Amino acid sequence: MATPEKKEEPKKVTPLLELPKCSKATPSPNPDEYGDMITIVVGSAENVRKFYTYQGLLAHYSTYFKAALKDDWKEGTLKTVNLKDDNPEVFKAFFHWIYTGKLYFALDASGKIPLSEQLICEIYVFGDARGSTNLYNAAIDLLLQKTHQEWKVPLDQIPYVYENTLPGSALRKYLVDDVVETYRFRRLADPTQRETELPRYPQEFLAEIVVAFMALGSKPIPSSAGYGNMPIGQDNWAKYIKPLLCSRYHNHPAPPA
Known part of the structure; x- marks a missing residue:
């Protein structure tokens, strides 16, 4: 009679460490102030991804976007920002974060x-x-x-x-x-x-x-x-x-x- 194979037990994963919230973090903006939708084109060549988000959200959390999206700048007029030297996966994490406060959607x-x-x-x-x-x-x-x-x-x-x-x-x-x-x-x-x-x-x-x-x-x-x-x-x-x-x-x- 064949001995049944032992199933390997999955390795235990250390639970996610809960951290205290920063009391001085910038509060979320008022949705009434989100403003126009903006297109962000990230990456170059074959590694390009487009993201669509609100101008007010970007400006609220980033001084760079706040300046770039002013009406007298080209980006502000065209409602498009090109970030050809950036990693789309990095901006994806930023995109998650401005909407959810987390850098990823869920644990694996x-x-x-x-x-x-x-x-x-x-x-x-x-x-x-x-x-x-x-x-x-x-x-x-x-x-x-x-x-x-x-x-x-x-x-x-x-x-x-x-x-x-x-x-x-x-x-x-x-x-x-x-x-x-x-x-x-x-x-x-x-x-x-x-x-x-x-x-x-x-x-x-x-x-x-x-x-x-x-x-x-x-x-x-x-x-x-x-x-x-x-x-x-x-x-x-x-x-x-x-x-x-x-x-x-x-x-x-x-x-x-």
Whole structure:
């Protein structure tokens, strides 16, 4: 008699970390002030997508669109904005966010955040470039949730972030803090791997890591998270970082005029 095959149990997925709402976020605009419909053409060549949304929504959440859609600008007259150098997937997330307050429609079938670390970093850069403070705050929040759910540092995104942000940016600060609090650079510590590992990191990033560790002095790492897959580290890091999220990584825009 054949032994029935054992079914592999699906891996447990860490539930989405609930974060406190930012008390200084820009409130939603009055629907009476949405205004005309605008066409946004994003991407180039074969990777082009059109989005249709309200002028008032775009202007409310982005200083770039507020300026671009003035009646005396070409975009304002034609009711069309071309963003040929942008990623349609990034604008799609922005589009979701201005209507729902979320950067994606739903978690995937396994309960995971459906956006990659790279895409979340690109959303931050888009928000920074387009004058949408609330958008890049939302991207920081989502990256923190992604970090907690996957329990890994987004190391591969560090070069992109340092190439596309300015010193002092919240995203740089988040990555430095995350590394200091949860990562141990084991490959850098191994002389046999150091030569191939070191070029992965921008010099500015490594300098900021050194400064951050020097600031700790003899104090223990604040989160006491350590590195590894132990749930205790994951939970401790989450408890430590949640109440600090807004004060450490959010920028708060002035109320709209």
